Amino acid sequence: MGIADRRQREKEQRRTEIIDAAERLFFSRSYEDVAMEDIAREVELNKATIYLYFKNKETLFATIVLRGVRILAEKYTACMEKQAPGMLKVVQMGQAYYRFSQEYPDYLRLIHFYGSERFSRENPYAAEIGKGYGTCRRILADAIREGIDDGTIRADLDPFLTSMYLMISFMGILSLENRWKLVIEAEGFSYEQFASEFFRFIIPAISTGEGACDVDVEDLELSGRSLTGPFAPEKEKKQQS
Amino acid sequence: MGIADRRQREKEQRRTEIIDAAERLFFSRSYEDVAMEDIAREVELNKATIYLYFKNKETLFATIVLRGVRILAEKYTACMEKQAPGMLKVVQMGQAYYRFSQEYPDYLRLIHFYGSERFSRENPYAAEIGKGYGTCRRILADAIREGIDDGTIRADLDPFLTSMYLMISFMGILSLENRWKLVIEAEGFSYEQFASEFFRFIIPAISTGEGACDVDVEDLELSGRSLTGPFAPEKEKKQQS
DNA sequence: TCATATTATAACTGTCGGTTATTTTGTAAC
DNA sequence: GTTACAAAATAACCGACAGTTATAATATGA
Numbered sequence: 328m329g330i331a332d333r334r335q336r337e338k339e340q341r342r343t344e345i346i347d348a349a350e351r352l353f354f355s356r357s358y359e360d361v362a363m364e365d366i367a368r369e370v371e372l373n374k375a376t377i378y379l380y381f382k383n384k385e386t387l388f389a390t391i392v393l394r395g396v397r398i399l400a401e402k403y404t405a406c407m408e409k410q411a412p413g414m415l416k417v418v419q420m421g422q423a424y425y426r427f428s429q430e431y432p433d434y435l436r437l438i439h440f441y442g443s444e445r446f447s448r449e450n451p452y453a454a455e456i457g458k459g460y461g462t463c464r465r466i467l468a469d470a471i472r473e474g475i476d477d478g479t480i481r482a483d484l485d486p487f488l489t490s491m492y493l494m495i496s497f498m499g500i501l502s503l504e505n506r507w508k509l510v511i512e513a514e515g516f517s518y519e520q521f522a523s524e525f526f527r528f529i530i531p532a533i534s535t536g537e538g539a540c541d542v543d544v545e546d547l548e549l550s551g552r553s554l555t556g557p558f559a560p561e562k563e564k565k566q567q568s
Numbered sequence: 569m570g571i572a573d574r575r576q577r578e579k580e581q582r583r584t585e586i587i588d589a590a591e592r593l594f595f596s597r598s599y600e601d602v603a604m605e606d607i608a609r610e611v612e613l614n615k616a617t618i619y620l621y622f623k624n625k626e627t628l629f630a631t632i633v634l635r636g637v638r639i640l641a642e643k644y645t646a647c648m649e650k651q652a653p654g655m656l657k658v659v660q661m662g663q664a665y666y667r668f669s670q671e672y673p674d675y676l677r678l679i680h681f682y683g684s685e686r687f688s689r690e691n692p693y694a695a696e697i698g699k700g701y702g703t704c705r706r707i708l709a710d711a712i713r714e715g716i717d718d719g720t721i722r723a724d725l726d727p728f729l730t731s732m733y734l735m736i737s738f739m740g741i742l743s744l745e746n747r748w749k750l751v752i753e754a755e756g757f758s759y760e761q762f763a764s765e766f767f768r769f770i771i772p773a774i775s776t777g778e779g780a781c782d783v784d785v786e787d788l789e790l791s792g793r794s795l796t797g798p799f800a801p802e803k804e805k806k807q808q809s
Numbered sequence: 810t811c812a813t814a815t816t817a818t819a820a821c822t823g824t825c826g827g828t829t830a831t832t833t834t835g836t837a838a839c
Numbered sequence: 840g841t842t843a844c845a846a847a848a849t850a851a852c853c854g855a856c857a858g859t860t861a862t863a864a865t866a867t868g869a
Contacts, residue, residue: 334836338847341847357685358686359686362824362825362826363826363827364824364825364826372848372849373848373849373850374827374849375827375828375829375848376847376849378826378827378828379848383826383827384825439684440684440685440686442745443681443745444681445598445599445600448747457747461751484769487757488757488762488765491748491762492737492741492766492769492770495741496733496736496740498740499736499739499740500733504684504685505685506689506698510702511732514728516728524726525729525733528725528729528730528773529773531722531773532769532771532772532773575815575866575867579816582816603856603857604856604858605855605856605857613817613818614817614819615818615857615858616817616819616858616860617816619858619859624857625858
């Protein structure tokens with residue numbers, strides 16, 4: 328069984344090499360701009376060989392997206408393990424998303440791209456990806472439920488719907504098109520400000536305002552500033568219009 | 569000048585015919601699934617002829633997206649003309665977006681698709697589209713400013729940032745991927761519920777709670793239910809998990 | 810009716826995702 | 840070692856499609 332084992336390992340290795348090569352290219356160029364030929368050249372294999380390991384370009388791309396989703400899901404899980412009021416956990420998950428977007432901007436881009444209906448959801452990874460995202464959402468919903476129970480979150484909110492709203496908002500805020508980032512800067516805000524002020528904006532939609540989180544959130548610091556201080560946009564330039 | 573005029577009109581007509589044909593196809597199939605040949609067949613012209621009127625496939629697609637954006641911008645403008653408290657105007661704009669998504673789901677889909685960075689922003693229509701979207705956002709920001717002045721909207725909000733947050737959230741909620749719609753239904757909610765409950769969720773993030781809108785909003789009715797009644801999800805099935 | 814400019818087209822090019830027929834390579838049996 | 844066989848890899852190919860070009864048809868004005 329030793330030889331078959333090694334063959335198995337080597338096959339796995341090849342697979343990983345292909346994914347790594349593809350990832351490098353997809354990280355540096357757009358999906359359409361990366362040809363299977365390019366990936367083949369990058370791993371130093373023939374294009375047809377790649378097709379022995381992956382059904383098609385989409386499937387190969389999906390495995391990379393899956394890597395990203397798994398990292399995100401881990402971050403979410405970590406938030407849930409700590410002991411804290413529900414409201415605080417929700418905020419922390421938002422921050423986890425934010426950190427993910429800072430640490431892995433390329434994965435985020437790919438995840439977002441994969442989302443916009445263009446890929447058939449036939450491949451086995453699609454289900455995995457969906458599950459990963461579902462996990463994140465479910466964890467968020469659990470935190471909301473906890474918050475409702477401990478009185479830090481509005482009791483009139485439905486945990487499921489609210490988790491959807493928050494996921495979608497996070498997603499939208501953090502995978503902003505470049506075009507809009509320019510608009511933000513033209514208005515005199517940094518992207519960090521834009522993202523962090525969002526929390527101050529959205530908190531009243533979730534929180535009961537019991538103050539349970541007012542103190543605790545202080546030491547979290549998103550991009551260096553507390554979440555509960557006065558809502559001070561602190562525009563940097565704003566000399567236009 | 570009469571003849572040159574007619575030539576001009578005829579050219580314009582041709583152009584419109586091409587756009588109409590392309591629209592029919594893009595509405596019924598995905599971008600990639602529509603070949604220039606298909607569009608040519610649909611207008612009963614040779615493919616090369618289309619290239620006399622449009623630089624490339626992207627540009628042709630962009631003109632259709634522009635049609636959609638213009639309709640949306642009109643809807644937003646209409647909201648601003650009525651006399652109402654700022655908070656109410658903001659809600660109405662959200663509803664305008666919702667109605668747009670119901671009346672023109674195909675335009676919405678195309679707009680959303682055009683958004684996901686894959687199109688170069690070189691063509692002249694890209695600028696127009698950006699301007700259209702910018703108009704919507706600016707109108708929303710104006711309404712927020714009015715709301716701050718008349719005391720119906722939190723004074724600690726920055727109008728620009730808030731308008732961005734709302735636009736992005738609306739966008740996310742209303743151009744939801746099909747995959748997520750299935751999740752919503754699996755949880756026992758209709759898509760209409762999902763969209764309308766979002767307003768009840770988000771209002772506390774914007775409103776001062778002065779009640780100025782509590783009464784007025786009553787007669788707006790989004791999908792048949794008032795916006796200020798108790799937050800009652802009224803799940804339809806919810807038999808699982 | 811002839812010269813010219815516009816409009817349209819058939820035929821072609823280059824690229825890319827994916828497939829097939831064939832060769833190479835590693836393994837086991839003799 | 841040599842042969843038989845299976846797995847891995849490849850070169851050559853195919854079809855589809857965006858975009859171009861060389862050519863033809865058509866309308867206008869003299």
